[in-house]
Amino acid sequence: MAEVERLTLQRETWTTDALIHRIHRTDVSPERFNPGDGRGRFHPLVTLSAPVRAIPTLYGGSSLIGALCETLFRLEPANHRGPFPVPKKRALQFAYATLRPTRSLNLLALKGDNLRALGLMRSQLLEPGPAHYSRTAPWASTLHAACPDADGLIWRSRQHDESECLVLFGDRVGEAELVVTEQMSFEPPHGWQTLLVAAAQAGFVITES
Structure with missing residues (x-):
């Protein structure tokens, strides 16, 4: 921890005119943070000091496809070939x-010089699939503790390199600071067609079973 705290790590600003694209479960509101359920690339996020507690997280992306790749499409193994x-x-x-x-977000960039400073490669932190989340998730807790000014993390999607992905820290960004500007169900016909087009562009196929 002390070594990470001594590093000078670059930040990126997510401005108020940049929308966060989010895929969320239909039983929760779009701006709702995950309280710590399940496992992801950077969650569960927890405090490193006692008492240990879960820190809520919210994943999003710079595009619909990027957001899909971090949620609905995230189960694809890293070495999969074909749709x-x-x-x-x-x-x-x-x-x-x-x-x-409603305000600019200060995000720690997991790319370039920052990854080199941390002694990491994309292949170690950003490209492994779900089988490796137990190894990648603790990095979020380490960086959260070492960078108290960071609202979250930002990185380039492993499945869609034209998209940025982000995770926000729920103890630094409140749900009231995220305004819902658009909502869409994936139920047919309109939402379903939107999903099918995005899936095809990302190299996925929606099956009936």
């Missing part, structure tokens, strides 16, 4: 929204 199948039943458990932050 990856996603069951329709699973897809319809999610919906799409865009969020506008």
Whole structure:
């Protein structure tokens, strides 16, 4: 921890005119943070000092495809070849929204010089699939503790390199600071067609079973 705290790590600013594209479960509101359930690339996020507690997180992206790749499409193994199948039943458990932050967000960039300073490569932190989340998630807790001014992390999507992905720290960004500007269900016909087009562009296929 002390070594990370001594590093000078670059930040990126997510401005108030840049929308956050979010894929969320249909049973929660678009701006709701994950309280610590399940496992992801950078969660569960926890405090490193006692008492240990979970810190809520919210994933998003700079585009619909980027957001899909961090949620609905994230189960694709890193070495998969060809269109990856996603069951329709699973897809319809999610919906799409865009969020506008009411203030600029200060995000720690997981790329370039920062990765080199941390002694990491993309292949270690950003490209491994779900089987490696137990190894990648603790980095979020380390960086959260070492960088108290950071509102979250930002990186280039492993599955769609034209998109940025981000995770926000729920103890530094409040739900009231994220305004829902658009919501869409993936139920047919309109939302379903939007999902099918995005899936095809990202190299996925929605299957009936």
